[in-house]
């Protein structure tokens with residue numbers, strides 16, 4: 407991946423700091439795993455397509471292992487990118503999977519991952535999904551006392567025990583988090599105050615209690631905030647675990663590691679998070695002698711390894727403003743259009759993939775074929791002068807891209823996905 411010959415400036419913005427997404431550039435052409443975008447488009451049989459670089463995914467996991475030094479297992483949250491080939495690759499690379507639906511459960515099992523290393527979180531698990539989880543023998547992170555009761559009935563009907571962990575809705579927040587999923591009223595997890603009752607229900611039942619799951623939030627770039635949440639999480643687990651007779655076998659501390667999407671954002675200082683985990687693990691070794699410690703990550707494993715590529719169909723000017731009209735759009739990549747969790751729309755990192763390093767001398771908006779103003783992939787962005795046929799590339803697209811987009815909206819053909 408070090409075959410870069412041009413200065414990296416995929417943002418095409420002379421004022422912005424060049425950002426290295428790990429992809430090689432040769433003669434101004436972005437490459438993924440050695441192939442140009444033209445080759446990849448031919449291989450896909452079309453634009454638009456998503457390309458995920460397997461070597462970048464593996465490189466990221468190596469970096470995590472180096473940072474954690476065995477202090478925690480690395481689990482993959484499949485919802486970030488559920489493409490079967492990605493799941494199969496990660497089955498060889500990580501220690502476990504977190505699934506959030508019956509369908510994700512099936513692809514986790516298909517990949518060969520041991521049920522021992524699969525957990526199922528999420529509110530509103532349907533009876534059929536709970537039955538799937540019990541039949542498969544995976545760990546179920548229960549999210550309410552009602553779910554404990556429903557699970558018990560299902561386990562009895564199937565004549566099997568069920569492995570459970572309590573997902574706690576913590577009494578603190580993950581600060582600076584893009585998406586808060588704990589602290590205050592939340593659909594996720596069981597409030598700290600209700601945890602004793604949940605434990606009592608589980609004790610009365612034939613369910614097999616294994617431990618706790620705390621997931622405070624997502625998309626966090628601040629090491630101090632993640633460290634703070636991990637410290638508080640383990641203190642909380644230690645406090646709650648004091649009165650429990652059963653050994654704690656599993657402590658899932660969540661994840662929330664973010665990736666920089668927008669200008670001015672800095673990558674997470676992973677080494678600091680890793681050092682803190684090592685400290686915590688050593689400090690609490692005697693508290694939880696039998697526990698596995700788990701960090702579960704989605705976008706941090708796959709987000710930066712993926713690009714979305716579409717082609718310029720035409721250039722047009724309206725009232726003096728330039729538009730690149732492309733053959734892809736929000737129906738393939740909702741997040742890049744700013745309609746997936748953004749409050750104020752910001753541009754994803756966008757480049758003209760066959761003109762990397764050319765001076766960015768034109769301000770344009772990149773728009774898709776959908777008949778709605780929401781279908782904007784880049785708004786007023788400074789880019790190299792592009793022509794019809796050029797490739798528009800959106801970086802940081804390996805997570806919450808394809809599967810988080812409304813492909814049927816307006817009936818255009820779907821994007822192709824490739825793991826290369």
Ligand SMILES: *Cc1c(COP(=O)(O)O)cnc(C)c1O
Nearest residue numbers: 483486527621624625703704705
């Ligand atoms: C969504 C989710 C994840 C993954 O979040 P990322 O931001 O992609 O890392 C992990 N665990 C749970 C419980 C989730 O809901």
